[in-house]
Amino acid sequence: MAGLSIDQKSDLPPVAPIVLDASLKDVDDNAVRRQLAKRLADVICIPASQLTPQERHMAGDVLVELLRSADADIRESVAKRLVMLNEAPRTILVILAKDEIRIARYILEESRSLTDSDLIQISRKVSGAHRAVIAKRRKVSDAVVDALVEFLEEDVVEALLKNREANFSETAIQRILTVSRNHQPYVGLLAKRDELRPSHGLTMFWWASTENRKKILHRFAVTRSVLQESCSDLFPKAAADGWSDAGVRKALQFIERRQRNRAAIARSEFEGLEEAINTAEIHGLTRKLTEEISYMAGIKPATGAQILTDKGGEAIAILCKAPGLKREYIEKLWRALKRPLHDLDGSIHPSLARVMETYDVISTDKAQTVLRYWNWSLTASLNADVLRYIKNGVIPREEEFGAAAITAALVFSHRD
Template structure:
């Protein structure tokens, strides 16, 4: 041991039972750990760690807090000592819980399960939080803990946890903004969340203000779509098809003949995108009409965009063949659909399509909120 520190002096302090002597002993030993000169060899370091562990049980909270603050970023102390500090009163535990790199996932999980939300909050703001630790914080922590975890950009969140938190954000407003600000939130979850937020905002505005609900829906939908589009950086097959169709429409080359040609060539993606553009509906709604064989919906859309009966007949038969194959028995079905087409009034069809033009997720979010009431 370095001669600058008297071994006899340390022994004397250890033998003295007064509070001041214990505090002085703790400070001297702590100084040894933190000295840049490396005063302790391995054997001495083990011995000093053992002494500090024993002293911790007999010194007041103020001293333990000071020790935790000084040793929070040290990598020389024993895991036994750092876990004792981590599981002490929160005033003592906070520095090591927030900063100590010696605490492993299993140590943090043990603290999360057995200590307070204040301890969990300190863990949630650590420089790095693994998926394992995040899962435990979400399971055991209160809303303050979870919000702090979401706000921590260095906290890893598993897919299951992210799905759960997005679901929870429907009823816990304070989770919404930090979740939307996370870089690891998938586009699908971003899309879902924005519509939930919009639907909740709509309900609040309608309840508190005298406002035209149609105008409100238009404003909320436009604002939400604009934000969502900024998040949609994917360029999958459907996205490219939609871009192609929009370009054709801007050049005034998009018409019903293009839809028919696409169907004849079995380019269903292109036909769906084109029909969506012509009707002002989302591709999800058009896909639903086609895949679920919602023939009435197809008739309504055709009436709303002004298709002649012969045009509707051609499109219907091509979609029927795409769904059922070239040998589909179509005569009786076609006659039924043409009769339906004749009964639908254009104004009623346009009103129905106007409603459908509300984003599918927006409608879904409103229905979920109604169910929750």
């Protein structure tokens, strides 16, 4: 039988070429990739007694490269696997911590292998959702808190303030305190923090809500008995020197027991503080009367003006209680300020009732502490430089000008 020539056509049907389904190929590749990622993660998780650090890091290096092109499900499975491992290579953890939030969450919430340096670096390169998770970690150092607070994201800051194991530096507290002037939730949360100092709390009072003012006064309206006892012998010595040292004079004025200024009363055209307030009730509160009342009450006119223009009014209760004015003088000042005494139904106006309640619940000694602190903090550092900061709406640095300067700038530059 003659063979077929190369040019002749066969009667056999043509054979179709074998083509692999691309989707099946992808499935196979993903299956292998998933298994390889799992094996590498398993190797990394082997106890230190059974695996050298060198081999662990080699496995980590291979896994890092694999994860760069792996799908989200594989990356998530690796994150779940490595999160509780103390010896997990930090390079992998940092990569996963910067991943999309559903993957990063596992690392950011639980990993104890991430250092403060890692968390600071991560926080500056991720989304607000990532930072919110970091803020809820079991322990957050002050350095990490500083980095998170830089962004001033409300949910992140509030999460930090609610986190009892987050540590706040003075820098972070001051930053949050400043923005709390326009965000009331921060005030209530700050008032609960152990890091909050009297300078912070009694400064926040000026823009705090009614409920937050109660919390602040309850916490920071304290007696000064220890201060008074420890410094009692210095008053006659300073007086003998003619109060020539301004710093000593301001400090002892804060500590002193007696609230009313006898020298100011002796110089005044009024017989006393009560007569000045009676006059204001009849004729209205003028600038001159404000100055007279302030001086006789033992405070500077700037402090007195701040108190008497306080919209909430609780500060007026402090002004009356500290120098021993009777309760009726709150109503007299209220009338002098032309504020409503009664509601439409004839009952005492809620604002005045609230101020009366503040007067009733605070002791004279504690009211003196608050009033003296306000006077010291609002006026002790009012020099030309600080006034320039206030005019420009800038908060001065505490290390350069002191806490009083910051209080004055925050309060006097605040606008409702």
